[in-house]
């Protein structure tokens with residue numbers, strides 16, 4: 170399906186928004202709240218257990234109506250339906266985009282190239298569950314007859330960030346008597362640290378790689394194999410200590426892993442959208458098959474909401490539109506993701522890949538150059554830590570940084586007043602950013618005149634507040650799908666391919682060439698630029 174929509178700036182809704190921004194863009198949130206006592210309720214949505222308060226965005230009802238008009242003109246609903254129906258929306262790789270099929274119920278039907286993919290999804294889920302149960306129960310024995318106590322996931326990018334984020338997020342649901350480690354970096358320190366205190370006869374490696382050719386993962390997997398066999402001293406041990414998650418059976422058996430111990434997925438699952446495919450095997454071992462199904466159920470519930478809710482009440486759609494409003498009309502180049510939940514400490518990193526690898530593109534679907542910015546930069550840290558560091562810039566810096574606050578009513582651990590204080594802080598930050606503190610208020614506190622400008626907060630900094638009940642597997646699944654669909658909607662409006670990632674290729678190719686030059690005994694003539702040549706020569710000379 171092609172998307173022959175006019176360029177963004179030529180769409181009628183865009184033009185209307187431009188005029189509208191000239192009129193309302195300067196209004197302060199203080200004024201907007203004062204004018205409309207119903208504002209908080211008016212700009213709050215509730216779905217899939219997520220209470221989404223966007224009343225602290227710099228919008229009026231008219232803004233929202235125009236943004237929704239933009240979604241209409243950009244054919245968001247039709248593109249969404251096409252994605253769920255298995256059309257090949259990943260244009261440059263000619264692939265369907267069906268991470269939503271990973272969480273479809275057993276009786277659903279999702280067709281790719283004429284075949285229903287749902288039975289295969291459930292078949293893999295069942296194999297994963299049987300395997301996870303065998304590890305968790307101790308039935309699966311290592312080569313020396315010891316049960317597995319350590320699981321090391323080796324993968325990178327989409328084959329790492331989802332599993333590690335989900336493991337950290339759902340720690341209270343994990344088997345505490347099992348140790349989980351995640352190795353991604355080609356830097357040998359990563360594998361060395363992950364294995365230094367583990368015993369090979371109790372350690373299982375999950376080699377997670379869609380292609381099974383990624384340099385980092387393959388080198389790490391070979392070194393893990395050597396580490397294992399140095400102690401177990403028998404090639405047959407590989408079958409007990411290595412399993413693979415991949416779409417490439419041939420490459421898996423080339424590595425020496427029995428394909429009976431391989432868990433498959435499909436080319437219609439993008440790496441950064443794969444944490445609920447077999448790439449989630451380590452997650453399933455950690456939290457168990459039932460909790461993993463709850464994770465899928467949370468994403469599925471958000472999928473259904475995204476599919477069925479009218480655009481004006483549709484969380485991912487509204488969130489995406491407000492992101493565009495800030496990005497384009499207030500020149501906000503970044504978004505701070507600020508979970509007030511320590512278990513979500515890897516969530517910003519996970520979102521960085523999801524958002525920026527998906528929508529960090531300057532080429533349109535038709536191959537032209539976009540005439541506007543695309544993805545903002547996502548970054549963040551859990552609160553309250555960030556408050557004692559970079560929040561200064563969000564409050565009083567010269568750049569506008571919209572924030573996504575994420576908080577939960579119930580903590581995993583009830584510990585004195587901790588949670589009340591945590592939640593007081595997240596609510597206070599959103600309030601402070603929106604309303605600030607006027608010079609008069611500062612003066613009234615007895616501040617001397619010379620200090621007043623320094624202690625004044627302009628406010629008018631927009632934020633989203635996502636308030637959920639508790640960080641359960643279901644809630645995590647719903648949050649992941651919320652952001653996935655938000656990214657999708659923005660990609661549709663920008664008319665870009667959110668599902669390829671050609672931008673990572675050049676560095677890979679150059680590294681392949683340079684590694685040959687670093688390791689060659691023959692000191693080859695270097696034909697890079699002067700700086701690159703000098704760096705290569707310096708390394709070669711220092712390493713001897």
Ligand code: G6Q
Pocket residue numbers: 324325326327328377378379380381382383386439440441442526670
């Ligand atoms: C994600 C990207 C990328 C990918 C890694 C690992 O969307 O495609 O991050 O996940 O490069 O790839 P493999 O799983 O093939 O090793």
